Amino acid sequence: SQTIHQWPATLVQPVGSPLSLECTVEGTSNPNLYWYRQAAGRGLQLLFYSVGIGQISSEVPQNLSASRPQDRQFILSSKKLLLSDSGFYLCACARGPGGNTIYFGEGSWLTVV
Amino acid sequence: EDQVTQSPEALRLQEGESSSLNCSYTVSGLRGLFWYRQDPGKGPEFLFTLYSAGEEKEKERLKATLTKKESFLHITAPKPEDSATYLCAVQPGKGGGSQGNLIFGKGTKLSVKP
Numbered sequence: 448s449q450t451i452h453q454w455p456a457t458l459v460q461p462v463g464s465p466l467s468l469e470c471t472v473e474g475t476s477n478p479n480l481y482w483y484r485q486a487a488g489r490g491l492q493l494l495f496y497s498v499g500i501g502q503i504s505s506e507v508p509q510n511l512s513a514s515r516p517q518d519r520q521f522i523l524s525s526k527k528l529l530l531s532d533s534g535f536y537l538c539a540c541a542r543g544p545g546g547n548t549i550y551f552g553e554g555s556w557l558t559v560v
Numbered sequence: 561e562d563q564v565t566q567s568p569e570a571l572r573l574q575e576g577e578s579s580s581l582n583c584s585y586t587v588s589g590l591r592g593l594f595w596y597r598q599d600p601g602k603g604p605e606f607l608f609t610l611y612s613a614g615e616e617k618e619k620e621r622l623k624a625t626l627t628k629k630e631s632f633l634h635i636t637a638p639k640p641e642d643s644a645t646y647l648c649a650v651q652p653g654k655g656g657g658s659q660g661n662l663i664f665g666k667g668t669k670l671s672v673k674p
Contacts, residue, residue: 451603490564490664491604491647506661537603547592547651549662551603 451552466525470538479541480521486534566665581633581668589653596647638672
């Protein structure tokens with residue numbers, strides 16, 4: 448079975464500061480990786496996905512970017528955080544028949560102040 | 561527009577009191593419908609995938625069913641440890657894009673009192 452590690456688990460950052468959230472996956476190779484955000488009172492929203500090293504697709508325009516420097520590493524970044532970037536960020540990995548099932552990590556809570 | 565609506569937003573049950581959670585969806589071709597359980601401050605935990613109308617899946621006290629317009633998560637004789645938020649998501653079947661682009665509902669928060 449696979450394991451999805453995310454860190455940090457919690458962080459409080461001032462407006463305008465940079466951000467780096469990291470995700471690593473164990474127990475699988477060449478996985479499809481995803482970043483989702485869960486804001487208060489809203490459903491989970493897909494931000495980025497990657498089908499391989501250096502391949503990033505963005506689902507929504509925003510103040511964030513993603514990178515995949517290694518096969519099982521996915522990074523979410525921002526150069527200057529906005530208050531609206533606050534939320535619960537979840538890294539996810541696809542597996543199962545046809546790579547159809549999405550499994551989530553434990554998440555990173557970001558509060559921008 | 562692809563959309564998922566879950567009801568009720570919150571549900572309080574007594575231990576042993578069976579009930580159902582609803583997930584209504586509109587989607588341009590359904591590749592799959594997913595149910596997740598999410599505990600406070602944690603990532604969603606996968607429960608079920610349903611692919612076609614009439615399909616049913618069970619796990620312990622939970623049973624998920626699917627029609628062409630909605631899915632139900634039936635909870636039989638719930639226990640306090642079943643308390644969580646239950647999320648429903650659909651995967652559109654339109655071509656291209658990411659298989660991970662799930663459209664999520666806002667969830668149903670279930671509380672089971674002893």
